[in-house]
Amino acid sequence: MDRDGGTRIALAVFAAQLRDRPLRLVVAIVAIALGIALTAGVYLLNESALAEFGRATRELAGTADLAVRGGRGGFPEELYAELARRPEVRVASPVVEREVSLAAGGTLPVRGIDPFVAGALQPALYASLARHLLTLLEPDAIALSARAAAELRVGRGGVLAVRVAEDVRRLRVVVVLPEGVYAGRLGIMDIGSAQWTLGALGRLDRIDLALAPGVDAGRFRATLPLPAGVDAVTPAMEEGRATSLTRAYRVNLDMLALVALLTGAFLVFASQALALLRRRQQLALLRALGVRRFEVRLAVLAEAALVGAAGGALGTALGWLVARGVLATLGADLGAGLFDSAAVPVVASPLLLAAFVGLGVLVAVAGAWLPAARAAAAPPARALRAGDAGSPGEADASPWLAVALLAAGSGCAFGPPVRGLPLFGYASIALLLLGAVLLVPAFAGRALAWLPPPRRPLPALVLAKLREGIAQSAVSLAAIVVSFSLMVAMAIMVHSFRDSFDRWLGEVLPADLYLRIGPASDTSYLTAGDAALLATLPGVARAELRRSLTVSLAPERPPVTLIARPLAGAAAGLPLVERASNPDPALPFAYVSEGMRDLYGAVPGAVLELPIGGVARRFVVAGVWRDYARSNGTVVIERSTFEALAGEQRYSEGGVWLLPRATVAAVADRIRTALRIGPALQLVAAGDLKRRSLAAFDRAFAITYALEAVAVGIGLLGVGFAFAMQALARRAEFGMLRHVGLRRRDVVAMLSGEGALLGAVGAGYGLLVGAVLSLVLVYTVNRQSFHWSLDYVVPLGQLGLIALVLVASSALTACLAGRLATGDSAVRAVREDW
């Protein structure tokens, strides 16, 4: 047989078999499609969100080469004059950037600009203002982006009431920017009006600089004499800083999507292995007729490529639809509250979409590689012999390979983060999982050998079949172990997180009632007078106000939160995880979050410089505490120290302790009446705040559970498919059993028993593997992604329940497979040769 002829015949036979067994084809395509859909969906979601981030950053920065930025509160405007005079600077555009409290509640980002200069740097954003320049120069004029106008339900000529300190000021909307100019919510004012109206006289928050031709932005940046807390950043740094806020979150989603894809690939492997087992005699016949090994292999891989292409195309389309649907309903951050953007379009080039289809082909071919090699290498004589049942995966992997993988995986668990990401942690999980999968036959063999021999014939048959056919069952079992162990690991990690978070809330919320002014307002605040007033209100035992602001400690990183609050004695109320043994008593104490320690090396006893009042102030790190609210770093210092250094007494939030018999509702009413701040003042009882926080936590993890459920669903689909294939391959066996006196329901019960026992072994091993993987998730991946530690807590009841569900699902799928296989005539079954 010539070479082309052999390939042609092998391909023709495989094509005919695909037509003959469409269900197998459909299951394999669906598995790949689901995996690709999740991967493509999450990737497109992330890319679209990042593109939106980039677009927003570029819209605001325009053609500027460098932006000089201060923390909250900004910097003195004299810096503008100094920079504008520098010969390297072509254009300098001063900006006041404030989150303004609205009298009706909520906030609005407002930019105060010099409209004559800003247009040169941000022509797209400000071109539409050109016709209204003189109007915009009026002291109470504001322009709104289309989205801001729509959300605030105010149009041109309308009035917007904003709260600045204790006053309410009314701004006239003079322009609404056309749709498409700026996607987010934004108000634009003349810089002088903004400084006056928003209480920022003599202050700037940002200066955008366009440099003269030939000036290197990096070198120029290094020469700038900037006060403490002020950075000069390039647009790329600014975009990177913004995207790093969500990087860990996005990478975790990517990893979950890859888990689903991996499970899909495993399903292709199981499908091919079992399909080829069923077809071994046809393959042997082809070999006997003169088709060469590589031609058999080529045909198997071609079939897989076909499945992969179909699954990839379907999955890519599905992923695009999922991304579009999620962006439309939840926003670019899946409801986590990280982005502020409305209708975000899906960003996908044809090349990217083609790459996802290619990924489907790659995954399917990778899944079929080993079965193809085995099919090609199988000796035809043996397969053609009557009575040969074959085995899909004769264990040819050395246990040493598994041990080596487990050892490497354990080692990787201790690796450091790479560019802020727990890449070694992910590698550790992959290696541990692979090693565990290779040990599935050995574990299952030992577990089944440990069971006592049943007295009754049906259970004895079940056990004998599983013990002897462990290599066959290993494929189904491995599919269970992969998906279930990952689910167990995620469940333990999320439960540990939730449990730690719950206890943490109890520690950081000791007061009865909490108050704050707007979620992120720069213009409203409480004064020392308000603090004194609060303490005298009936029912109030004690009030403690604090100042919360952001400071930049490194230009390439997101800003750090600085909290100034009374620290009676030894950091009262902070959930400390480390203390300095002997901090320098000459310096004021700072208590840093774990993120500060990990990202800035602020270990106990170290000296930390914080920009306060435009000057770098030295503190000693007296302790490290857990902060689940902020992952980019938080520093707590004594309020009186801050007030002395900053020269101001302003507060943004606080807690109120009630006297016995005083009620939260009554005290809250008294506070509202006394402070006269209006809707901008938020008052929440500690219990409500805790409940809301836990609800937000559960919402944030809902997507994790959803992705995990899809991965397990694919795994169960694989298990069901494996059982169905095995059951079909065993029809002759069932036919014989029906002849010797087993009822159809006995055969179905026997298969259900096999499913349940296999499910139980898989669940047991999956629990063990999942517990190990959860250690990596809790102590490495979570720690390196979010910079906070967790207490390891195992949700025994929850795990027991999902293990039971797994065993029941496994038994059910086996039962359905049994009904499918015994639906045929027992007579026809025994006439089929084995």
Added chain:
Amino acid sequence: MAEPLLRIDGLVRRFRPDRPPVLDGVSFTLDAGEYVAIMGESGIGKSTLLNVIAGLDRPDAGSVRLDGRELTTLDDDALTLVRRHSMGFVFQAFHVLPYLSVAKNVALPIELLGRPPATVAERVRAVLAAVGLEEAAARLPRELSGGELQRVAIARALVHGPRLVLADEPTGNLDPRSAAQVLALLRNQVKAQGGAGLLITHSRAAAASADRVYELDGRTLRPLAVA
């Protein structure tokens, strides 16, 4: 006159209404201790007849009585129990469970009857000795030759002392020497147990071992003299 062990009367089996029936009024009887062969060309309906007798296929008309009990009116579960208690099967393709030892394969029908373990062990030992495989009790099927596998199947068909043993082309996969051994063994063991045997074959040599031979021809049975 005593009721025969098996009485078939006017059996009709039609698979498609637009085609002639495969069995059209087939009748015959089989007494205890008899060993009868039914011959015929491939596709003529031999196996259909055997399946209807075993209760694995339902006739369109006619009667099948085993030890005086009408089988065609029983439901699937009752028929299964009849097979479990009263019938043994030998197939062309052996159908020995690959994951059970020889002894366990043979023990299967008697274990299904719920006999005590000691009785099962004693009976298995006896039938394995009878088919010459006593030494192979602990071996797995993959370690046996085709002839040995068919002897395991015969032992399994006889272990529970069935009234009727049905054998469908039991030597189709064997060489002539093994075939002759298996046929002799099957006949001798069926007779030794006092049951009856029905052999379906297209081989004249195989049919020659029977007490009586019928040919299924044109959808009805006719006695045939075998030299």
